[in-house]
Amino acid sequence: MTYCLAVKLDEGLVFCSDSRTNAGADRVSAYSKMHRFSIPGDRQLIILSAGNLATSQAVVDQLERDIQADTDFHFGNADYLSDVADYIGRLSLDQQKKFVGDDGPMAGYKPGASFIVGGQIKGSPLELYLVYPEGNHIRTSDQHPFLQIGETKYGKPILDRIIRQDTPHEVAMRCALVSMDSTMSSNATVGPPIELLFYPADSLDAAEYYQYEESDPYWMKLRASWDKKIQESFNELPSLGEFDSVD
């Protein structure tokens, strides 16, 4: 399993991903699910991937090859990032179709993958998309400025409480880590290293990037501190004794 999320803030884009992949419980590995394509001063693209690893690796490889081969359309010459999201959807479908058929040994096999695609092209605003396994995509809204793929539910409540469009980026990054922590605590198939990236709006170059192993001092401190604070907060809640039983 996987958990990836991204947030579109006034200040820029935040991306966070885990690195655990598994094909059965005895085949657990660590792969980065965060991919960055940078043409400094002109355009930035960050991709997070979840789902079938073969499909997502093939999509990222093809994206890279198309840039190298300078094909008619690739990330380097696209006019809009939404076109890049469309193109990633098409690459993903093409990969999936290689293996899918109505009959034969692969009937019913669905090597689907989801992608979060965000970045900026010079002269355009920040953009952030979620590309479904079916190839189509959605974007964030002002009311709902984050997107998630993979094992999304455990980590959603804290995002719902904290993240707004005008949240400072440091807060959003910390919230992404707490969301990741909640997910890892409840689901053993999401695991470190955790990657975290902030792309500042209109920089078209710089990015803050962090990677946390399980034993990273900040990551350990954050997790322990959050757990302690949750316990304390919980203990300070008004107790049930403050209202009456009706039975």
Add this chain to the structure above:
Amino acid sequence: MTYCLAVKLDEGLVFCSDSRTNAGADRVSAYSKMHRFSIPGDRQLIILSAGNLATSQAVVDQLERDIQADTDFHFGNADYLSDVADYIGRLSLDQQKKFVGDDGPMAGYKPGASFIVGGQIKGSPLELYLVYPEGNHIRTSDQHPFLQIGETKYGKPILDRIIRQDTPHEVAMRCALVSMDSTMSSNATVGPPIELLFYPADSLDAAEYYQYEESDPYWMKLRASWDKKIQESFNELPSLGEFDSVD
């Protein structure tokens, strides 16, 4: 959708359920999903239900009828609560089979339902089971003393952090409400009134029961207080500035 949970503590059993049912977004109603069967001094049974409403209502009705008709096996004469869980599984399957077929207009229709079944029979310890739509069931373990059905993921992290077998019942009940709050905040198809019940071990009679409408003063206070404390806790976490960027 639905969210129900139950906890097996040293002190007794805690049950919590929402009341929203929906058949499409324009057909939203409130039904209790908590059912209690009591033979004071002899046995107690509490059932929480999720899934197809027709199936779960029919199961609970049949359970009641079998007690009235004093059939060969019913809750009132069962030797073990696990047999009652088995019997609920059979009743559920019987209901589902009425509508399911390999062909015809109902082909592929699965009116499945899940149940949490807990209580105590005189002379036996507390028992708590989760009955799957397939009719089989699991129980809690010492390491994992709670069970959930329906929309389970949003509310699981707080249970993982707080609930242990020796947690006092008031704390576990409050935690169940916080878990319900997280679920309702992230999923609009889980809604009030919220029902909360505590059955004290070996009482074979008494139960503390609470019901919260959306506007209930304690419920509103709990939600607001939790939201505020989470925000405060979050703001007190060590900030990202305390460690170094590697890029």
